[in-house]
Amino acid sequence: MPALLPNDTAALHNGSAMRIAVIDESAARASIIQEGLATLEDCDIFVVTERRGLLARIGEINPDIVLMDLGNPSRDMLEEYFAVSRALDRPIAMFVDESDDESIVASVEAGVSSYVVDGLAAGRIRPILDLAITRFNAFSRLQNDLAEAKGKLAERETIDAAKRILMKSRGLPEPKAYAEMRKAAMDQGKRIVDIAEAIVTADRLMGGQ
Amino acid sequence: MSTELTIGFLPLVDACLPILAKEHGFAEDEGVSISLVKDMSWATVLDRLLYGHSDAAHLIAPLAIATTLGRGRPAQALSVPFVLGLNGNAVTLRPEIARRVRPEGQIGDPAKVGAALKEIAAERKAAGRPLNFGVVHRYSSHNYMLRYWLAGCGIRPDVDVDVTTVPPPFCADALKQGEVDGICVGEPWNSVAVEQGVGEIVLSTAQIWRRGVEKVLALREQVLDEKCEAVQRLIRALCRAGAHFVDPANWDLNSAILARGEYLDGSAELIRRAISDRMLISRGGTTIHYPDFMFQYREAANFPWVSQAEWLYTQMVRWDNIPFDPEDARKAARVFRPDVYRSALLGTGEPLPGASSKVEGSLEASMVVGTQQGAMQMESNRFFDGNVFDPSDMKGYLSRLP
Numbered sequence: 001m002p003a004l005l006p007n008d009t010a011a012l013h014n015g016s017a018m019r020i021a022v023i024d025e026s027a028a029r030a031s032i033i034q035e036g037l038a039t040l041e042d043c044d045i046f047v048v049t050e051r052r053g054l055l056a057r058i059g060e061i062n063p064d065i066v067l068m069d070l071g072n073p074s075r076d077m078l079e080e081y082f083a084v085s086r087a088l089d090r091p092i093a094m095f096v097d098e099s100d101d102e103s104i105v106a107s108v109e110a111g112v113s114s115y116v117v118d119g120l121a122a123g124r125i126r127p128i129l130d131l132a133i134t135r136f137n138a139f140s141r142l143q144n145d146l147a148e149a150k151g152k153l154a155e156r157e158t159i160d161a162a163k164r165i166l167m168k169s170r171g172l173p174e175p176k177a178y179a180e181m182r183k184a185a186m187d188q189g190k191r192i193v194d195i196a197e198a199i200v201t202a203d204r205l206m207g208g209q
Numbered sequence: 210m211s212t213e214l215t216i217g218f219l220p221l222v223d224a225c226l227p228i229l230a231k232e233h234g235f236a237e238d239e240g241v242s243i244s245l246v247k248d249m250s251w252a253t254v255l256d257r258l259l260y261g262h263s264d265a266a267h268l269i270a271p272l273a274i275a276t277t278l279g280r281g282r283p284a285q286a287l288s289v290p291f292v293l294g295l296n297g298n299a300v301t302l303r304p305e306i307a308r309r310v311r312p313e314g315q316i317g318d319p320a321k322v323g324a325a326l327k328e329i330a331a332e333r334k335a336a337g338r339p340l341n342f343g344v345v346h347r348y349s350s351h352n353y354m355l356r357y358w359l360a361g362c363g364i365r366p367d368v369d370v371d372v373t374t375v376p377p378p379f380c381a382d383a384l385k386q387g388e389v390d391g392i393c394v395g396e397p398w399n400s401v402a403v404e405q406g407v408g409e410i411v412l413s414t415a416q417i418w419r420r421g422v423e424k425v426l427a428l429r430e431q432v433l434d435e436k437c438e439a440v441q442r443l444i445r446a447l448c449r450a451g452a453h454f455v456d457p458a459n460w461d462l463n464s465a466i467l468a469r470g471e472y473l474d475g476s477a478e479l480i481r482r483a484i485s486d487r488m489l490i491s492r493g494g495t496t497i498h499y500p501d502f503m504f505q506y507r508e509a510a511n512f513p514w515v516s517q518a519e520w521l522y523t524q525m526v527r528w529d530n531i532p533f534d535p536e537d538a539r540k541a542a543r544v545f546r547p548d549v550y551r552s553a554l555l556g557t558g559e560p561l562p563g564a565s566s567k568v569e570g571s572l573e574a575s576m577v578v579g580t581q582q583g584a585m586q587m588e589s590n591r592f593f594d595g596n597v598f599d600p601s602d603m604k605g606y607l608s609r610l611p
Contacts, residue, residue: 051379052386073376075250080347080374083281101260108260113252189220189249189378191474 016042020128021063023048025072025188028202029139033067036135040127051188055081065125066092066115067132073189075113082115092117103129110136146201155193162196165203211242212439216426217254218267220247220473221377222396222483223294223424225463226505227267230443230450232466238449239442247471250376251346258429259285264436265443267293268427271348271521274541280348280529286430286540289518290549291444292511293424295504296415298351299399299488300358302391303384306340307409307491314495316488319416319593323362330369333390343375343389350423353524354414355393360611361594366528384408395423396483396503397475404479409491413502418570420504420590422517433549441553448559451506460484508587509560513545516566516600523603533604542600551581560585569598 020043024030030047037045046061048054054074058066058081068075082092092115103126107114110133116125159181166177181199185192214236218224230236231243246263248254251272258266259276273287302310310325311317326340333340342359344352356366366372375383380392381402392399392408402408414421426447433440453459464481467473473480482489486502489495504510522541526533547565554561560583575588592598598606 070253070256071249073249073378075252076346076376077374079252079281083347105260108256108262113256187379187382189376189474191470 017044018042018065018124018128019044019046019061019063021046021048021058021061021066023054023058023066023068023072023074023078025049025051026069026198026202028198028205029069029136031205032139032142033132033135036131036138037128040131043128054078063092064117064120065128067128068113068115069136070108070111070113078115106133111140112136142205143197143201146204155196158193158200159196162199165199169203211237211240212436212442213242213244214265214436214439214443215244215246215263216265216267217246217248217257217263219249219251219254219377220475221267221398221424222467222473222480223297223503223505224267224472225454225467225484226293226447226450227426228467228472229454229463230446233450233453235446235449235453236443239446241439241442241446243443243446245471249378251349258287258427264432265426265428265440267424269346269349269351270422270425270517271350271353271525272346273425273427274518274521274544275348275525277540277544278525278537280525287427287544288430288433288546288549289425289427289513289544290433290440290546290553291426291447292422292513292517293426293447293505295423295510296413296418296421296501297423297483297503298354298393298395298414299410299502300355300391300393300412300414301380301384301399301402301408301410303387304406304409304491306390307411311409311411314490316413316416316490316497316499317411319358319412320362322411323358323364326359327362327364330364334369340370340390341388342370342372343380343383343392343394344372345377345394346374348525350421350521351393351395351414353521353528354417354421356528357524358412358417358593361592361596363611365611381405381407397473397479400479400482400489401475403489403492406492409494410488411490413488413499415499415502415504416593418590418592419501419588420508420510420569422514422521425513433546437549440549444550444553445557448506448511448554448557451511454484455506457485509562509585512550512562513547514562514565514567514569515542515545515547516569516598518542518545519566519600519603520569520598523598523607526607527610533607538603555582559583566600568600570595571597 022030022033027049034045034047048057112132114129163177166172181192181195184195216227236243254266257263273289277287310322330340359366377394377398380394380398383389384402385407399410460481464477467480468475468477486500487496487498519542522538551561561581563579563581570592572590575586577586
C-alpha cells in the first residue's frame with residue numbers, strides 16, 4: 001500500500017472514493033462486512049485483521065471511516081491514537097452525532113464501533129454505518145445458525161473440528177494444531193473454544209467441507 | 210422480588226468485588242440480582258454504560274472523570290458511589306532493563322529504580338530510540354501513577370520517554386516484540402509477562418502512592434438518581450464481598466471462581482498470587498510478599514474520597530496539558546459520591562469516615578481518624594516522593610510538581 005499523495009487527499013473532499021478501514025480480528029466477519037460494503041459505490045475498503053503493526057497500517061490507509069468490532073481489545077489503543085497522533089492528516093473522532101442516538105444504540109447492539117474523519121457529511125456516513133450494522137447482525141445470525149445446525153456442539157467437538165481444519169489446511173500434526181490455537185487464545189486473551197469457533201465459522205464461510 | 214443490575218467489567222483481578230458479590234449470594238441477600246457483562250476494552254465498557262446496556266461498570270477511575278468533563282467525547286455525567294479497590298498494579302520492564310535498575314531478587318525502591326532508569330532513558334534517547342512504556346488507557350490510574358513516578362525521578366514523559374496505550378491482553382506480546390520496554394498494568398498481566406520470561410516486575414504501584422485510587426464502580430448520574438435505592442443495596446453487597454475477598458481462608462475458593470471462563474478465563478494460581486499480595490518478579494525467581502499490593506477493604510478502602518477525584522483531575526490537567534479550570538475541578542470532585550456510600554452503609558458495622566476529603570499523602574504512620582460510625586485506623590498513605598496533595602490548593606500543588 002503506497003503512501004497517499006497529497007492530491008489524493010484533496011481529491012477525496014471533492015467526492016471521490018471514500019476510504020473505509022474495517023478492523024476485525026475475525027477474518028470471517030471482516031470478509032462479510034467487506035462484501036456488504038462492496039455494494040456501495042465509490043468506496044475503497046481495507047480490511048485489517050492483524051494486531052501487530054495496526055497503527056502503522058491505519059496511518060498508511062489514511063481512512064475516512066474506521067469500523068471496528070466492539071469486542072476488539074485494540075479499541076483503547078486506536079482511540080488514543082486518534083486523540084493524540086499527528087500521524088494522520090485529519091482528525092478522526094468517534095461517530096457521536098448526538099442528534100442520532102438511535103443509530104449509535106443500534107451500532108452498540110450490533111457490536112460495531114465507528115470512527116469518522118472530522119467534517120465528513122452525515123449523509124455520506126449514514127449508509128455505510130447502516131450497512132455495517134446490517135452485516136454485523138447478519139454475521140451474528142450466521143454464527144447462531146451454525147451453532148444450532150451443529151446441535152449446540154460441545155466445546156470439545158468444536159475444538160476437535162478446528163484442529164482437523166488446521167491439520168488439513170496447513171498440514172500441521174495434531175499437537176501442533178492444538179498448540180497454535182492455544183497460543184492464539186493466549187495472545188488474544190480469548191478462550192480456546194472462541195478461537196476454534198472462529199476457525200470453524202471461517203472455514204464454513206470460505207466454502208470448506 | 211429482586212432488582213436486576215447489569216454491571217460491565219474487564220477481565221482483571223480487581224473486578225473481583227462485583228463477581229464475588231454475585232457468586233457468594235451477597236447481592237441476592239440484599240435483593241439485587243447482578244448480571245455481569247465482560248468486555249475486552251474500556252471503550253466498550255464505557256459505550257455499554259453510556260448507551261444503557263449496563264447500569265454500572267467496573268471502570269478506571271480517571272475515565273469516569275474524563276467522561277464527565279467531555280475529554281475525547283461529548284460530556285456525560287458519571288457518578289462513583291463506591292471505589293472497587295486501591296492499587297494492585299505493577300511496573301514490569303523487559304528483563305535486560307529490569308536487571309539494570311533493581312536489586313537482584315527484589316522489587317526496588319522507587320527513587321533508586323527511577324535514578325537507574327533515568328540513565329537508560331538518556332542512553333536510549335541519545336540513540337534515537339527513546340524508551341516506550343505501555344499503559345492500559347490514557348485515562349487510567351496506571352498512566353497517572355507511571356507518569357507521576359517517572360516525572361518525580363527526573364524522566365519527563367512525552368519528552369524523554371514515550372507512553373502509549375497497550376491493551377492488557379497484549380502487554381506480554383508487546384514486551385516480547387520490543388514494541389514497548391515496560392508496562393504498567395494490573396494483574397494477572399504482569400505475571401503473564403513474567404511467566405513467559407518477557408518481563409520482570411520492578412515496582413508495584415502501591416510503592417508510588419501507598420493508597421492510590423484504582424478501579425471504581427461508575428454509573429451515569431441519571432441512573433444513580435433513578436436506581437439509588439438498589440445501588441445502596443449493591444454497595445452493601447460489595448462491602449461484604451470485600452471482607453470475603455481479603456480473608457486468607459477464602460483465597461483458594463475466590464481465585465478458582467475468578468479464574469473461570471466467564472470471568473478472567475485465566476490461571477487460578479496467578480490470580481491467587483495477586484490476591485495474597487505476592488509477586489513472582491522474574492521467571493524462575495523469587496516470589497516476594499508486598500503487603501497491600503492490592504487494597505480492597507480495610508480502612509474504608511471503598512470510600513469515594515472527594516480528594517482522590519480532585520487528585521486525578523490535577524493529573525489530567527498535568528498530562529493533557531490543559532489549563533486548570535476551577536469549574537472543571539468542581540465537576541470532577543462531584544463525580545465521587547461519599548453521600549451515597551454513607552447512606553448505603555449507615556447502620557451497618559462498616560466504619561464511615563467523618564470527612565469526605567483528606568490531605569492525600571500526609572500520613573507517615575498509622576493514625577486513628579474521626580468517623581461518624583465505627584472505629585478506623587489509617588496507615589501511611591504517602592507518595593514515594595513525600596509530596597502532599599492538599600485539595601484546597603490544587604493550583605499550588607500543580608505548580609510544585611516537576
